[in-house]
Amino acid sequence: MKKDMPALQSLKEKIASTGLKVTQQRLVILQALYENDDHPSAEVVYNHLSNENPSLSLGTVYKTLETLVEKSIIRKVYCADGIKRYDVHIEPHSHLHCQSSHRIIDFSDPALEAMILQYLQDKKIENFEIQDIQLQIQGHIPNPEKRVRIYA
Amino acid sequence: MKKDMPALQSLKEKIASTGLKVTQQRLVILQALYENDDHPSAEVVYNHLSNENPSLSLGTVYKTLETLVEKSIIRKVYCADGIKRYDVHIEPHSHLHCQSSHRIIDFSDPALEAMILQYLQDKKIENFEIQDIQLQIQGHIPNPEKRVRIYA
């Protein structure tokens, strides 16, 4: 799924509305997440930005990403490889994890998510309050040079 | 969900059938995973075992867990916290992730998994071969001292 980059103003408002200061670093990091839809780690975000922003430090990228997660502007992706990766999409959705390339592809399907949530609510799990669900679909991309397409 | 510890002989056969040598270390590590149903990391497994097995080394625990994953005897759990955790249950199932305690509770529901798999097959995702699915349910345990119960 391709992400639509919001206008700069809208990003500023998103940050400001949480009480955080609107800094240049937070803006470029948030933009980088919209530009790179492969759920980058802190290191990948830093490498992507450091040429254009030589004064940006890796530590700031780490801190900023965690801060944005705390404020629910972005979220962490569940991963099996022990690396923290981030996602600008905070609504419930699924991920296709390619075992060979470690690409993670968004797979948003509101009908599926609604179906699962409904199922879990009917199930009545005692002593557990559900906040969010993420379906991780593990597999393999036979033709890495081609796109992965999802039909409705 | 409580795990049933298989007989020692059955564990030995499980290891041998993959072509791996049946060593004492592999046996105790596999047993530890059955005893600790909270999806422990390598470090946690090591701490759990090192008193009883003073000669066991942390590096061996790391290597063994990865080896067992390669042979599909165990699997990795999808986690948002950047730590590799392991699960003896290799069949498709879900996990309840508690945000406060970082406990991960197994939630096996074959009907749910079948429903999701069927849905995804009907969906026809082009250029992606599904190998496995894991549903991660994120939430909170209001009473940590009580059990989390799931009604059928």
Add this chain to the structure above:
DNA sequence: ATCGATGCAAAGACTTTGCAGCCAG
């Protein structure tokens, strides 16, 4: 002006690697 945010570097946590010696098959 104020207080939170950044940059830097050092420290810490987590994991892998290389190799000599050991042991299961």
Add this chain to the structure above:
DNA sequence: CTGGCTGCAAAGTCTTTGCATCGAT
């Protein structure tokens, strides 16, 4: 016996922390 496995320690990767300085409000 012999090749795979282990223990050890060192190195590597990933992430956090402390603090002086900077800059958004």
